[in-house]
Structures are given as C-alpha cells and as structure tokens.
Amino acid sequence: MLGLNSKDKTLFLIVLALTMFAPFLLNPFPEGSELAQFNAGYPDLMQRFVIFGIFAIGFNILFGLTGYLSFGHAAFLGVGSYAGVWMLKLLTMNVVPAIIVSVIFAGLFSAVVGYISLRRSGIYFSILTLAFAQMSFALAYSVLTPITNGETGLQLALNDPRILDFDAADGSLPATNFFGIEMRDGFELALGPWLFTFNFGYYLCAIIMLIAFYISIRIFRSPFGLMLRAVKTNQQRLRFTGKNPKPHTLAAFIISGMYAGLAGGLMVAMDPLAGAERMQWTASGEVVLMTILGGAGTLIGPVLGAGVIKYFENIFSKINDNVLYNWFSFLPDGMQDAFVFMIHPFIGKGWHLTLGIMFMLVVIFLPGGVVEGGQRLRQLFSRRGGSDSAGGASSAKAHPAE
C-alpha cells in the first residue's frame, strides 16, 4: 500500500491519525476549566498548524536535503497568497482554482529567484534569497499597490467580477467554499464538559497536508532525493561523478517554493486576505526556526516544529498577568507578586522570549531537533527494557531515515 517501506508507512499513518483526530487531541481540557486556555482545538489555530506544516515540509526539501538555507521563502508564500486572492476576486469563491494558481505562480517566481540565487552557495545564497524576499516585500508594500493593495492588504470586495459565480450578491461578502462546502462551516460535538469543533476548512487543509507529506516522503526516498543529499555532503565529488548539482538544487528550490505557494493559497482559502507583512523577513525566519526546531532533514520534524511554534505563538501569548495571579492565588500576597513578576517576561507579549530560550536549548543540546529528542527518549526507554544492543546499533543510522 502507498508504495512506502514499513517504517515510512508507520510514520505516515501516525501523521494521518494525528491530523484526522486533531480536534480531539488538541482539546484535552474540559470547556470552562482552569486549563481550557491551553486548548488549541479551535479552527483558526488548527488550520494554521497544518498550513505552516506544509510550508515547513517544503522548506525542508530544500534546506534539509541540500543544506541550502533560504532566508526568503516567505516571498513565495506571499506570491501564492496574492495569486489566490485574485482568483477569488476574479473567478470564483471556490478555493480550488485559487490554490492551484497559487502553486503555479509561486513555482514560476521561485524558478526565477532560484536560478539567480543558486549561482552562489552558503551564506551568499542565503543573502541573495533574503534580498529577493525583502525586495518582494517592498514591492508589495508600495510600488505594486494596484496589484497588492499596499499596506491595507488585498481583500475581497462586493463589486469583484467573480465571473464563474452566478448567485446574486445579497449585500454581504460571499464565503470561500469547496464545491459548495463553506470553509468556515463545521459542526460541534459536545461530550460531557468537552466541546470539540470540526471545521471543514481544517479538514481540507489537513488532507492537502497529508498529500504534501506523502510527496515529500517519496522525494526523500527517491534517486532525486539521494542526489540532493549528495549535494549537501560533497558537491565536488558529485560533480566529478558525472552529476550536475545545479539543476538538482534548482528543482529542489522550485518544489519547495511551490509548497510555500500552496501554504499561501490555503491561507487565503481559509481567510481571503493577503498582506505584504506575510513576505517580510521575519516570516522567512520563522520557517527556518520551525524546520530546525523540529529537526532539519527529517521527515516529521518540520511538521512538529511548525506545531510547536504556532502553539506558543497563539497559546502562550494569550496568558496575561491576571491569569498568573489566578494560578498563584494560593500563595501569600508577597510571594504571589514575586512569582508573577518572575514569569511575566515569558508570557503574553514575551512569548518570543520563551520561544527563543527553547530554540537555543534545542540547538545546543538537541542539534537534531525535537525528532532527535524523541529518538533519545526511545533509546533510553528500550535500554531500560533490556534490548540495549538493537537501539544502540540502529541509532547511528536513524537520522536521515526518520
């Protein structure tokens, strides 16, 4: 089934289960309870998990396999977003053309950027991609205002042509849909004190992410993927082996650009709005963080990294001082203030600080990211179980596989 080896199949089925049951898994705390604020099972955030998962999976095909570190991938996401909104404005509110056109435009744009940037490698390549992304941002923000609507951002309007949609406008903006199923729709399931939300938009994104993940597994295991890993470890040898590294890296660059475009297209399919800030260098940096945090060069790492960062961004940033006072209310007054004072910088707007510290700890102690952490835990576990030799021997080779 699927044409995967047994290990990859297991991995794929785990991701399949995680995404399909995400509404349950992300809402482990009963509604109204003290811990409910740690629930992440609301549509907007779940969509972001899988969309950024796609972005990071694609980025990992370039960075994880070839080692070329692009600092400009947000530009492709941005191009995809703008192209998607234009399709929603001009053609139809059905998200399918929007998503397809996003991927195509991002692919074309990344072919141009990649062709030029890949003339250099290492830090110069990174700087070139960064320069391209910042130029794109600046263009989107000001010069190309007729196309991008500048700092306001591109959004739907009542008088958009939408030549394929016939139903007369009733004075409100139509919703994005997938052949009639509205993306914002869904249903809720109450089980005792728990409330689970199933959103159609999320499931569309999740299915597309699964396809994207499957394609990335195939690329990792293919001769093309092997050549990309060869590019990373020794380009000189590859050249003297009769392979031309350049078209390989360019193809990887375009594929990862298309993944970014797909992510951008899905963003506007969920929320039809595209702003220039989506292309800014911080956004490009974020996907680098996701990939490294999860484990560059591993299959599942980028998805985990995207999840961790988006969780922090949305959940930790919600915790404010009032919540803290509540938590420490059992302490005497002075101690309570002291604790809140100590934790205050790490929560709310300070979530970046928490993330930064976590990132440093991971890079220093777990260079292989969250995935390496998992591998070490498993080794520890299997050693306790008594099957020491098996875990130790396979660990050396486990890195590129997982």
Next chain:
Amino acid sequence: MGILEVKGVNKRFGGLKALDEVNINVEAGAVHAIIGPNGAGKSTLLNCLVGRLEPDTGTVDFDGSSLLNLQPHEINQLGVSRVFQTPEIFSDLDLLENVMIPTLARRDGPFKLDAWSRVDHLSEVRERAEELLQDVGLFEKREMVASSLSRGDKRRLELAMCLVQDPKLLLLDEPTAGMSRADTNNTIDLLKKIGERGITKIVIEHDMHVVFSLANKISVMAQGTVIAEGKPEDIKGDPRVQEAYLGGAHL
C-alpha cells in the same frame, strides 16, 4: 594513437608559468605515471584534464574528442573518473549509497528528475554497487556511514565509486598520500587487481615504491615541463631525472 593526447598545454597563474608546452600521450591500457618534485605542475596538469582548470593554450583530446571548455560532470560522462589526493566521498551517507550515486550517474546522465521511484527498489543499481564493494573488500561495512571509515578504507571506497562507472580513463592523484606502509601496500595490490580490467590509468605519485610497482610508462615533470618520458627502467637510469628529482642521488 593514444587515448589521451595532451599537446602544447600552457597555463599561467599571474607571473608563474605552471605548465610550459606540456605534451603527454597516454596509450590505451597503459598505467602512466607522472612524477616530479613539488611544484612541477603535476596537479595543475591533472586539473586541466578534468575541467577544474582551463589551459591557456594547447589541446587536450580524449578518445577522439576535445576536453576543453567542458564541465567536470561532462568530462566524467565521457568516461574519465578521478581519485583525489584526499579521498572525496559522501561522508554523511552510507557506503552503499556512496557507490549507488555514481552508478545512477552512469545510468541516468547528468540530471534526471526521478523523484517518484524508490532507491531501495532499484535492485540492479544496488547489486552493481554491492559487487564493487565486494571487489574492494568493503561489503561487510556497506551500512556504515562513510565518515567513520579509516583513511585507507575511504580510499578503497573512492576507488569503488570510480570503478563502478567502468571508466575508460582513471586519474589517480597521489593515491597513497598520507597512508601507512601497510595501507600503501594494500592500495598497490588493489590497484594491480584493477589493472587486470584494462582501464587506462594516470597516476601522480611521490612514492617511488608505488610508481615502480605499478607504472609501465613514466613521464617526469619539472618546472612545468616534461623533461623525460619512457619505461620505468629507462627513467631509473636517466641522469636528467635524478638531477631534477633527487638532486643527483641514486634511485
């Protein structure tokens, strides 16, 4: 007519004349050693053969076609493989993958976007790679990561990577540099074994022991030119060679 003909090659680096009217004719099936003191231009010449450097003037013809203005991968695809002074291998990959890459390069050419088939299903490529790992005695280590090999084993691996391509011409740049006596002897034995396949070889070497146990023709270079050429016996006795190479001492 030789399989490789180098005619009137010059190469300058600024004011330094690295190669000065070099003519070398390598016959098919020969093991042709190029020796000479440091700075004689041996490595520069080799780099001109594989597309790493472009000669200022002169011609380099291989098997009837010119190698000038070709990229390294294009020259390799014509049937020229190279072993480097420091073994160049894919250190992060395992040995089997290391040998499968050149096998695929020979099968698919310089670029093929084959992103859907599975490497572990390419049994022909795998068997071919395993066969070569057998030949160089690394089959048992095929699942090890290449960076964990000893220097001598890395050299064996690199040789397997070159030989798997069935090259017409194999260039060896100091194949025993930095090796222990035992490793050197092992490498000589291995190269002799390869010799039975009839691959033309060019060996650049400092170690006279290696040169005289392998080569059947020797070109001696000094200060960018070929000062003597001939069979090992003749070269051994040539006074000009002893002068240039050893400052008059006897070989």
